[in-house]
Amino acid sequence: MSEGGPRGPLSPTLSPQEAEELARRYGLELVGQRPGLLAYVRDVWRHRHLMWAMAKGDFVATHQDNYLGLLWSILNPILLGVAYYLIFGVLIGTRGGIENFVAFLTIGLFTYIPVAAALTGGSKSVLRKSSMIRSLRFPRVLLPITTVLSQFVASLPAFMILLLIALISKEPPSLTWLLFPVALLVVLVVSLGMAMLTARIVNAVRDTANLVPLLVRLLRYVSGVFFSVDAALARMGDPEPWVAALLQYQPVAVLLTLVRETLMQEYPVRGETWAVAGGWAVGLFVVGFVVFWRGEGTYGRS
Numbered sequence: 001m002s003e004g005g006p007r008g009p010l011s012p013t014l015s016p017q018e019a020e021e022l023a024r025r026y027g028l029e030l031v032g033q034r035p036g037l038l039a040y041v042r043d044v045w046r047h048r049h050l051m052w053a054m055a056k057g058d059f060v061a062t063h064q065d066n067y068l069g070l071l072w073s074i075l076n077p078i079l080l081g082v083a084y085y086l087i088f089g090v091l092i093g094t095r096g097g098i099e100n101f102v103a104f105l106t107i108g109l110f111t112y113i114p115v116a117a118a119l120t121g122g123s124k125s126v127l128r129k130s131s132m133i134r135s136l137r138f139p140r141v142l143l144p145i146t147t148v149l150s151q152f153v154a155s156l157p158a159f160m161i162l163l164l165i166a167l168i169s170k171e172p173p174s175l176t177w178l179l180f181p182v183a184l185l186v187v188l189v190v191s192l193g194m195a196m197l198t199a200r201i202v203n204a205v206r207d208t209a210n211l212v213p214l215l216v217r218l219l220r221y222v223s224g225v226f227f228s229v230d231a232a233l234a235r236m237g238d239p240e241p242w243v244a245a246l247l248q249y250q251p252v253a254v255l256l257t258l259v260r261e262t263l264m265q266e267y268p269v270r271g272e273t274w275a276v277a278g279g280w281a282v283g284l285f286v287v288g289f290v291v292f293w294r295g296e297g298t299y300g301r302s
Contacts, residue, residue, distance in 0.1 A: 122195025
């Protein structure tokens with residue numbers, strides 16, 4: 001038969017119901033469809049190797065253009081600590097009766113910086129990888145997770161330096177130091193929860209990306225990074241109960257207290273702090289994961 005000759009009859013077009021049944025029969029999934037929550041969790045686990053590869057890629061990309069590379073993750077909090085000590089410890093005088101202000105300040109800074117980076121980087125993690133989202137199929141929650149993991153790994157050398165600073169500032173090693181890695185794990189889980197929440201919010205309403213730096217700055221000044229929250233409340237006289245609760249029990253303030261309790265004698269370990277921090281970690285992670293999952297299928301759309 002010649003090329004221009006008559007062709008055989010075309011196959012009839014499938015109805016939407018028939019196409020869906022055919023896809024289900026062969027295990028195919030609709031692109032941009034949100035799976036069930038348990039199926040989504042299993043999908044995240046199946047992609048765990050991709051998650052670590054993406055975190056490694058983010059880590060390398062962040063530091064490859066700097067001459068000092070990873071050393072900046074150590075120098076940055078140290079230089080900030082020196083500046084904050086001169087401003088708040090010497091000029092303004094926010095020591096508030098703290099005996100070891102050097103350890104107090106450095107613990108606050110070294111803990112706050114990765115949390116702030118998680119909020120900032122996690123909020124834009126989906127927007128930055130829109131081309132990847134359109135090209136590959138994977139659970140999108142990997143984007144804020146890998147962003148936080150890469151930043152947290154970059155902070156590990158700084159946390160080792162923090163132990164050295166605690167020793168130099170005459171904090172004697174004790175059994176509570178064994179809780180330091182556990183406290184860092186709580187910091188990581190809280191950071192993951194906040195990153196997933198902000199990533200979903202910023203993806204849904206792009207203008208909210210402009211509010212994230214304001215939130216980060218506000219948390220720096222109300223969480224007790226360079227002053228004692230208890231001393232500040234005492235100076236306020238008799239503050240409203242909700243004000244005291246907000247300053248003492250908001251997640252970032254609790255994290256700073258948690259880490260200080262593991263390394264400083266002035267801050268004995270309290271079960272209340274660990275219970276509140278654990279509650280924030282579980283609550284923010286679960287809520288953040290579910291909220292982000294509910295937006296699956298909307299990410300990457302212009």
